[in-house]
Amino acid sequence: MTTTTADVPGPSPLSAPLSVLGTIWATLRLLARNRVSLIGMIGVSFYLILVFVLPYIIPLDDTVKVDLIYAPPSLTHPFGFDSQGKDVFSQIVHGGRELIAVAVGAAVVSTLVGTALGGFSGVLGGKVDSSLMLLTDVWLTIPQLPLLIVMAAFIRVSGPATLILIIGLLSWASLTRAVRAQVLSIKERDFVEAARVLDLGTTHIVTREVLPNMVSYLTINFILAITSAMYFQTALVFLGLVPLAGTNWGIMLRFAYTRGAIFARDSFWYIMAPVLAISFFQLSLVALERGVAEVFNPRLRS
Amino acid sequence: MSPTPTNGAWPQLSDDVCLAVRDLSVDYQARRGTVKAVNDISFDLHNAESIALVGESGCGKTTLGLSLVRLLVKQATIRAGHIYYQRGEKKMDVVELGSEELRQYRWAECAMVFQGAQNAFNPVLRISDQMYDTVRAHGPANAREVRERGIELLKLVQLDPQRVIDAFPHELSGGMRQRVLIAMSLLLKPQILILDEPTTALDVITQRTIIDVLRRLKKELGFSMIFITHDLSVAAELADRIATMYAGRIIELGSVHDIFYHPGHPYSAGLIHAVPTVTGAYMELTSVEGSPPDLIEPPPGCKFSPRCAYAADICRGRADPAFGRQPTPGRLSLHGRDTRRPAGQRSLAARARRGSAQEGHMTTPIIELERQPDLQLEGAARPCR
Amino acid sequence: MASVATPQTGSRDSMSLGQGLRRLWDSYLFRRILKAIFTIWFVTTLLFFLVRLMPSNPLEIYVQELISQYGIPYQDAMSQAAALFAIDLTAPLWKQYLSYLSGVMHGDLGMSLRSPGTPVTSIIAQFLPWTLFSVGTALVISVTVGILLGILMAYRRDTWTDNGLSVFASATTSIPNYIVGILIIVFVAVRWNWVNFAAIRGSLSPGVTPGFNATFFQDALYHAALPIATYVITTVGFWMLSMRNSTLATLGEDYVTVARARGLSDRRIALHYVGRNASLPLVTAFALAVASIVGGAAVIEELFRYQGIGSVLVQSVFQRDYPVMQGVFLVFTVAVVMANLITDLSYGLLDPRIRISGGE
Numbered sequence A: 001m002t003t004t005t006a007d008v009p010g011p012s013p014l015s016a017p018l019s020v021l022g023t024i025w026a027t028l029r030l031l032a033r034n035r036v037s038l039i040g041m042i043g044v045s046f047y048l049i050l051v052f053v054l055p056y057i058i059p060l061d062d063t064v065k066v067d068l069i070y071a072p073p074s075l076t077h078p079f080g081f082d083s084q085g086k087d088v089f090s091q092i093v094h095g096g097r098e099l100i101a102v103a104v105g106a107a108v109v110s111t112l113v114g115t116a117l118g119g120f121s122g123v124l125g126g127k128v129d130s131s132l133m134l135l136t137d138v139w140l141t142i143p144q145l146p147l148l149i150v151m152a153a154f155i156r157v158s159g160p161a162t163l164i165l166i167i168g169l170l171s172w173a174s175l176t177r178a179v180r181a182q183v184l185s186i187k188e189r190d191f192v193e194a195a196r197v198l199d200l201g202t203t204h205i206v207t208r209e210v211l212p213n214m215v216s217y218l219t220i221n222f223i224l225a226i227t228s229a230m231y232f233q234t235a236l237v238f239l240g241l242v243p244l245a246g247t248n249w250g251i252m253l254r255f256a257y258t259r260g261a262i263f264a265r266d267s268f269w270y271i272m273a274p275v276l277a278i279s280f281f282q283l284s285l286v287a288l289e290r291g292v293a294e295v296f297n298p299r300l301r302s
Numbered sequence B: 001m002s003p004t005p006t007n008g009a010w011p012q013l014s015d016d017v018c019l020a021v022r023d024l025s026v027d028y029q030a031r032r033g034t035v036k037a038v039n040d041i042s043f044d045l046h047n048a049e050s051i052a053l054v055g056e057s058g059c060g061k062t063t064l065g066l067s068l069v070r071l072l073v074k075q076a077t078i079r080a081g082h083i084y085y086q087r088g089e090k091k092m093d094v095v096e097l098g099s100e101e102l103r104q105y106r107w108a109e110c111a112m113v114f115q116g117a118q119n120a121f122n123p124v125l126r127i128s129d130q131m132y133d134t135v136r137a138h139g140p141a142n143a144r145e146v147r148e149r150g151i152e153l154l155k156l157v158q159l160d161p162q163r164v165i166d167a168f169p170h171e172l173s174g175g176m177r178q179r180v181l182i183a184m185s186l187l188l189k190p191q192i193l194i195l196d197e198p199t200t201a202l203d204v205i206t207q208r209t210i211i212d213v214l215r216r217l218k219k220e221l222g223f224s225m226i227f228i229t230h231d232l233s234v235a236a237e238l239a240d241r242i243a244t245m246y247a248g249r250i251i252e253l254g255s256v257h258d259i260f261y262h263p264g265h266p267y268s269a270g271l272i273h274a275v276p277t278v279t280g281a282y283m284e285l286t287s288v289e290g291s292p293p294d295l296i297e298p299p300p301g302c303k304f305s306p307r308c309a310y311a312a313d314i315c316r317g318r319a320d321p322a323f324g325r326q327p328t329p330g331r332l333s334l335h336g337r338d339t340r341r342p343a344g345q346r347s348l349a350a351r352a353r354r355g356s357a358q359e360g361h362m363t364t365p366i367i368e369l370e371r372q373p374d375l376q377l378e379g380a381a382r383p384c385r
Numbered sequence C: 001m002a003s004v005a006t007p008q009t010g011s012r013d014s015m016s017l018g019q020g021l022r023r024l025w026d027s028y029l030f031r032r033i034l035k036a037i038f039t040i041w042f043v044t045t046l047l048f049f050l051v052r053l054m055p056s057n058p059l060e061i062y063v064q065e066l067i068s069q070y071g072i073p074y075q076d077a078m079s080q081a082a083a084l085f086a087i088d089l090t091a092p093l094w095k096q097y098l099s100y101l102s103g104v105m106h107g108d109l110g111m112s113l114r115s116p117g118t119p120v121t122s123i124i125a126q127f128l129p130w131t132l133f134s135v136g137t138a139l140v141i142s143v144t145v146g147i148l149l150g151i152l153m154a155y156r157r158d159t160w161t162d163n164g165l166s167v168f169a170s171a172t173t174s175i176p177n178y179i180v181g182i183l184i185i186v187f188v189a190v191r192w193n194w195v196n197f198a199a200i201r202g203s204l205s206p207g208v209t210p211g212f213n214a215t216f217f218q219d220a221l222y223h224a225a226l227p228i229a230t231y232v233i234t235t236v237g238f239w240m241l242s243m244r245n246s247t248l249a250t251l252g253e254d255y256v257t258v259a260r261a262r263g264l265s266d267r268r269i270a271l272h273y274v275g276r277n278a279s280l281p282l283v284t285a286f287a288l289a290v291a292s293i294v295g296g297a298a299v300i301e302e303l304f305r306y307q308g309i310g311s312v313l314v315q316s317v318f319q320r321d322y323p324v325m326q327g328v329f330l331v332f333t334v335a336v337v338m339a340n341l342i343t344d345l346s347y348g349l350l351d352p353r354i355r356i357s358g359g360e
Helices: A002-007 A015-033 A035-052 A088-094 A095-125 A125-141 A144-154 A160-170 A173-187 A192-198 A204-237 A247-258 A266-294 B062-070 B099-105 B126-136 B141-158 B174-183 B205-220 B230-238 B258-263 B266-273 B314-318 C017-026 C028-054 C058-070 C074-085 C094-106 C120-154 C162-173 C178-189 C215-250 C254-261 C264-279 C280-304 C309-318 C322-350
Strands: B017-029 B034-046 B048-053 B076-088 B092-093 B110-113 B194-196 B226-230 B241-246 B249-255
Touching: A002 B099, A015 A247, A015 A266, A015 B062, A035 A088, A035 A095, A088 A247, A088 A266, A095 A125, A095 A173, A095 A204, A095 C074, A125 A173, A125 B110, A125 C322, A144 A204, A144 C028, A144 C280, A144 C309, A160 A204, A173 C162, A192 B092, A192 C254, A204 A247, A204 C178, A204 C280, A247 A266, A247 C178, A266 C178, B017 B062, B034 B062, B034 B076, B034 B226, B034 B249, B048 B062, B048 B205, B048 B230, B048 B249, B048 C280, B062 B110, B062 B194, B092 B241, B092 C254, B110 B174, B126 B141, B126 B174, B141 B174, B141 B205, B174 B205, B174 B314, B205 B230, B226 B230, B230 C028, B241 B258, B241 B266, B249 B258, B249 B266, C017 C028, C028 C094, C028 C254, C028 C322, C058 C074, C120 C162, C120 C215, C120 C280, C162 C215, C178 C215, C178 C280, C215 C264, C215 C280, C254 C264, C264 C280, C280 C309, C280 C322, C309 C322
Parallel strands: B048 B226, B048 B241, B110 B194, B194 B226
Antiparallel strands: B017 B034, B017 B076, B076 B092, B241 B249
16 A cells, blocks of 8 residues: 555546545535535435436326316325326426426536636736626626526527526626636635746646635535526526426426416415425525535634 | 612722722633633722733633623623622622613723724714714713813823814724724713723834823823733833732732732742843743643642742642632732742842833833842742632 | 726826826726616617527518518518617618617617507606516515514524524525415415405506505505515525624624623614624625516516516517517616616715725
8 A cells, every 4th residue: 555655656547536536425424414415415315316216217197187187185196186187296206307407507507607717817817807807797787587588589499408508608707706706816825826836837727726726616606506597497487488398397387377276276286396396406405505615614604 | 870789788898999899700601611711809999090900811801801891792601709889879789780770880980991992983983973872872962062072082182183073983093093992981981991901002102192191091080990901011100009810810919019029929920021121132031931721621729830930739739729819908929838939040030121012122111120029928838828 | 906006196287188087097986887888888789789680580570570461562661670670771780780879879769569659668668667666665675674684683693583584584595586476376365365366466456547645555565565575585585694694793893892881772783883884795785686686577577467667578578579678678787787886886975984986
């Protein structure tokens, strides 16, 4: 053991992925010790199982059953039946995958764009920096949901990819600002100064020195980006501004609303099912975010 | 305010005592356990007298000061003791006061000038408004009269009232703010003024001004003063008596002259040694070796014994050290053992000690030491008592 | 950003034009106003090119529609479309852009496509007051309640009150506003039957006309109650949590201890010493809050069938009524820009330590 590590100069190629796994494992264990983030982790795991595992076990109920319209919940049908007599729970099980995938995709896009622009801005400085910051400021001023609604009038949302792009490109600005601020502050620290003295190049400085110091910050932002992408996406679906094909929680919400289900006392669980699904998804993520913030930033702990 | 009836008997106090502290103990609730920050403190403050509380940081002097106006943080409790306050017919035990009585007592009877007055004022209100707030809190107030009184007081602390009275706090320098706070503390003509490190964090010239202002004010207005400092030169200039605190206790209380010339406790002597001299080289500066004891799990016996050059087994072994319980008038020596100078110990006789502990220059002579006094012991070979 | 200090060289009368401009540029206020104007220009331009250059260009669609549906000749269709969009389609693009821009500057936002002959400005004038009323009321309630509860939470730190309110605040801020709206409808209107949803929808009851009388205000408030409740519930948590943290920081300040030593009453300290200082950092968040609440109005008004400008936006998107869409979106942007500007200006008034005239 000791001899091998002593002989190898720097980390061996094999130890890198292992150490990353180790870091993730250690982080998860740290998170599990925090009450808030534990709740968040349990919530998120629950949703992952609900959305990615259960669809293979519970088939989507797609048969119209007139006698079961708005039938109340039972043990085998926890949320009862909808306006066409279809099982609501199976729709919940099958109606989350695409939403969550789009939300995560949009969060990836906005995180990448925000990090790249903020990084550029902070590292390059000068004219690039000031014009990018002006653009960011302006973009932050434009109300996002109305912009999204207007965009929906011009761009045909043909599939999840378009939705990911539109939502992802909507909310990069606040992250850009934050990343730039972080880069500027990290730039001043000793280890970056050392790297610069060693003439290691901008790419090296950004990818090896600056980014690792921002991992916790980016994680927190990524989680929040998922929640806001979820909000925008479901809002669009709920307003009926994107094609209503297939089954998802937003479409369920819209149908329950437009078919007057919210005014009929029988249909209580039909409307509550997507409401609960979306709400608890958001709550789990926010709990996870709070927990991560507390674990990584001890100053937040009371 | 009517005389407050207090639980238990009112102690026998002579008429010229304005504040009598008896067996006061304050605890802090910390994560590790209970910090006994102030222990069994008793002393009398007389009319127009000024007492300096000196000691290392963490010895409990600020806690003691805060407890006199009951401004302790939430984690702190007064475990035991009494703080008797009297002003003519007005008699009260501050420890027993209810919240409204306490509010009236604060500033009107006993005002406190805090350490670091840089932040003592609400940044969004003008000085005049904050003065009005203060008077208004203690009864009906007339804005014009308050303003006139404020102007008068600002003059007394050598500030230009026209410039200061309507200023926002950020428009004043640190030294000016400190003086405004002193002026404001006299707004309600309190009988007692507590000053916590009134000159710390100020430049030397401002320190000088504030010390002069305080000395003159005290003479002209005749209030009593308790001031907390780690700067013995300030204590020597302003105090009538000096109380040395260690590990939450007053270990020695005596006149300025006695403390400087005949320190009874080795710790007092050590503190005097810790003052740099004007001309002396740094080598001569001897602070007290070691660091203050852990107040959660204090050492057995005499709390100073681990650092005491004269400590004997008897000091370390006793369950209850019980030193300095009763401050008798005059001076109090707490260390009763034979303290012939140990070998190698520098003479306790102070070298000319003067000046500010902070800067080490630009200071004025305070005391002329003519002889080199040895430790004066009251009752040699008597155990600590 | 590193601010370059301009040394004051030379006397006042020898100050050149360049120095004068430089000083103007250094003025915080001036730069803020410039940025606001730039933002509005940017959005106007963005909208112009969206309408004009998108692959499924709404102008051409409209012209095609006119030709195919009504058999109008191409020239006439073009001129009709030009009038509606306030764009002369035969002119080169840059000319179109300039004339559109000058139209916007003169308050001409074109005509509605779906209700021909109605200028977009009059549609805005008709629906905007309702949104201003409901969103404004909600903001006032939300900020006031949030700040007071935030102070309470900080004073009762780590008690059941604090923990309970913290959970409430975190939950309500993370649940989407339309879901809160749906829950209000489901419970308040349907389950508990407290209000008649059919009657409370819209902005006014039939027969009530706007005017300065109690009936009108009462009715307006009644109809706005559910949207206002939704806005308040979804935004109050943000103010509560921000105020809680800010108050906790302020409580540790020396001047609070000194105020207690001065014998000030707890109430006076809580409001004028703690509250006033702790709410200063929240002022900067005000503009963001306006942006999010105004943005949310689009969904919420649609949900409650409240006839405000947000509802008009959604309807115009459904009907592909581009001039209306453009105009309404511009109004949204102007609202947020104004909120930003007001925030920047009021901050200097609220905090004497910050002077607007001197640079940053």
